[in-house]
Structure formats: C-alpha cells, structure tokens
Amino acid sequence: MIGEIEKxxxxxxxxxxxxxxxxxxxxxxxxxxxQESSSERQYIKTAIEYTGSNRASICFYFPRTLAVNIAGGFxxxxxxxxxxxxxxxxxxxxxxxxxxxxxxxxxxxxxxTLGIPQAEVTQxxxxxxxxxxxxLLAFISDFGxxxxxxxxxxxxxx
Amino acid sequence: MAFNILVVDxxxxxxxxxxxxxLMSGVQIGEFCEACNGKAALEILEEMWIDVVLxxxxxxxxxxxxxxxxxxxxxxxxxIPVIFISTESSQARMDEVVSLGAAGYVKKPFxxxxxxxxxxxxxxxxYATRMAEEGSGAAPVAExxxxx
Numbered sequence: 166m167i168g169e170i171e172k173x174x175x176x177x178x179x180x181x182x183x184x185x186x187x188x189x190x191x192x193x194x195x196x197x198x199x200q201e202s203s204s205e206r207q208y209i210k211t212a213i214e215y216t217g218s219n220r221a222s223i224c225f226y227f228p229r230t231l232a233v234n235i236a237g238g239f240x241x242x243x244x245x246x247x248x249x250x251x252x253x254x255x256x257x258x259x260x261x262x263x264x265x266x267x268x269x270x271x272x273x274x275x276x277x278t279l280g281i282p283q284a285e286v287t288q289x290x291x292x293x294x295x296x297x298x299x300x301l302l303a304f305i306s307d308f309g310x311x312x313x314x315x316x317x318x319x320x321x322x323x
Numbered sequence: 324m325a326f327n328i329l330v331v332d333x334x335x336x337x338x339x340x341x342x343x344x345x346l347m348s349g350v351q352i353g354e355f356c357e358a359c360n361g362k363a364a365l366e367i368l369e370e371m372w373i374d375v376v377l378x379x380x381x382x383x384x385x386x387x388x389x390x391x392x393x394x395x396x397x398x399x400x401x402x403i404p405v406i407f408i409s410t411e412s413s414q415a416r417m418d419e420v421v422s423l424g425a426a427g428y429v430k431k432p433f434x435x436x437x438x439x440x441x442x443x444x445x446x447x448x449x450y451a452t453r454m455a456e457e458g459s460g461a462a463p464v465a466e467x468x469x470x471x
Contacts, residue, residue, distance in 0.1 A: 185432040240339060251336060258334045261381065262431045265410025269430070275415030281333075281383050 178266035211260040211284040218276030224314040231308035257282040325353035331364040331378040348439040361390025380409040
C-alpha cells in the first residue's frame with residue numbers, strides 16, 4: 166500500500182511537472198472515479214521502476230488526448246502533425262520527470278536508482294488492470310483521467 | 324564568439340526543447356550537436372571541438388555519470404564543461420556529480436530562464452579562463468536581451 170505521505174509527494178511531483186513543463190493542470194483525486202468519464206479509446210501506457218533502498222514499479226496510462234495536447238505544446242507543433250513516436254517519447258519523458266521528482270522528495274539521500282521508462286500506445290483502460298498488491302490512483306486533467314498503477318514490490322507490468 | 328554546444332539526452336523531444344531553449348537564450352551558437360547517450364556523445368567529442376555539454380543522467384547504453392567520468396579521464400576533453408539537466412534531483416546525486424567535476428546542474432522540470440542562467444554562467448567562466456590563458460580580455464558570452 167502506498168502511504169499518504171507518498172501520495173501527497175506523488176501529487177506534488179505530478180502537479181509540478183505538468184504545470185512547469187506542460188502548462189497543464191492535473192490533480193490527484195482523493196477517491197477513484199466510479200467509471201471512466203471520458204470516451205478515451207487510446208492511452209499511452211508508460212512503465213517505469215526504481216530500485217535500491219526502496220523499490221516500486223509504476224505504470225501510467227496517459228489519455229491520448231492529454232498526450233497530444235502536451236506533446237503539441239511541448240514541441241510547438243500542430244496537434245494533427247504529431248506522430249505516435251513523438252507521443253511515446255514525450256510521455257516517457259513525462260513519467261521520467263514525475264517519478265524522478267517524486268524520488269527527489271522521498272529519497273533525498275539518493276538511495277534509489279531510476280530505470281529507463283518504456284511506453285506504447287494501447288487500447289482502452291480498465292481499473293481491472295490493477296492486480297493484488299497494486300495501488301490504483303487517478304489524476305484529473307482537462308483531457309480526461311490519467312491513471313497510475315503503483316506496486317511497491319516492483320512486480321512487473323499491468 | 325560563437326560556442327559549439329552538444330546536447331545529450333535519450334529523448335528526441337527533450338533534445339528539441341533544450342535546443343529551442345538554448346537558441347532563445349541569447350548565447351551565440353556555432354554548431355549545435357545532439358547525441359542520444361554518453362557513448363554517442365564521446366564519439367562526437369572525438370570528432371569536433373565542443374565548448375559545453377548539456378547532458379541527461381538517466382540514459383541507456385551509457386548514462387551521464389559514466390559519460391562524465393570518461394570525459395574527466397581524457398587529457399584533452401577534461402576541461403570541457405558538462406552541465407547536467409536531469410530528473411534525478413536528490414541532493415546526494417547532485418553532490419556526487421559536482422564532486423566528479425560537473426560544471427552545473429539543472430533539475431527537470433525546468434524553466435527556460437534557469438537553463439540560460441546556468442549556461443551563461445558556465446560559459447562565462449570557461450571563456451574567461453581561456454582568455455586569461457591566452458592573455459586577452461574577456462567579453463560577455465550572452466547578449467543582454469534574450470527571448471525569455
């Protein structure tokens with residue numbers, strides 16, 4: 166289980182990264198939404214882990230519309246010109262920054278090593294993807310829910 | 324005086340953003356080079372003169388810390404300033420790279436003005452050192468006005 170302190174720091178990390186780099190507000194929801202409110206069909210699934218004095222694996226599901234908005238603003242190009250590879254690269258970097266920022270907050274001694282994020286375009290998201298031992302979190306954004314599956318044992322992909 | 328700059332990051336997107344930030348900074352740019360990891364960056368350094376390197380830490384093949392160690396081992400390359408731009412923001416990691424000889428550190432996420440501030444500071448020091456060695460007067464690295 167992820168603790169309240171870690172949740173608070175994860176939210177702070179996400180808010181800082183999305184606000185400072187992408188000018189897009191996000192906020193961790195105190196409770197999971199009862200159902201996916203958007204009609205989002207595609208997500209950019211991005212997995213990253215850290216190891217060392219603590220370990221965890223984290224899997225983000227960025228709604229495609231959120232990813233397109235972020236990548237368009239970040240790269241300064243029209244949204245209809247953005248390729249899947251640019252979306253994947255941008256969201257890998259977003260996950261890298263969020264978890265790197267999070268580690269800077271909870272691990273000031275630098276005992277953890279951040280892995281290389283992996284990303285792909287995937288169809289749909291269901292909260293059922295969270296397995297036993299996983300913690301499912303949801304962030305609200307102007308472009309749908311950003312889902313995050315956190316496993317403190319670093320036990321693989323969702 | 325124009326400076327040759329090398330950006331090392333495994334993200335194409337981040338390299339593009341850093342390039343845009345540097346071009347807007349007011350620093351006069353000669354060649355702008357890019358590499359996707361430390362090993363590729365070393366190959367560029369062997370081929371051409373680079374005045375400053377802006378590097379990520381967390382990269383496949385060869386990360387930024389190993390890259391810096393290789394630079395510092397080389398008698399010719401060791402004086403090239405390396406600035407890290409990285410998500411790894413723990414004080415311990417920053418202390419580690421500074422002790423290894425990093426010239427500066429910018430945390431991601433960053434504001435463009437922060438990149439300019441660190442870049443200009445590092446280039447001014449490097450330029451002043453070079454001019455002192457050559458017995459010439461130093462000039463400012465960046466124009467007073469940037470696009471920030």
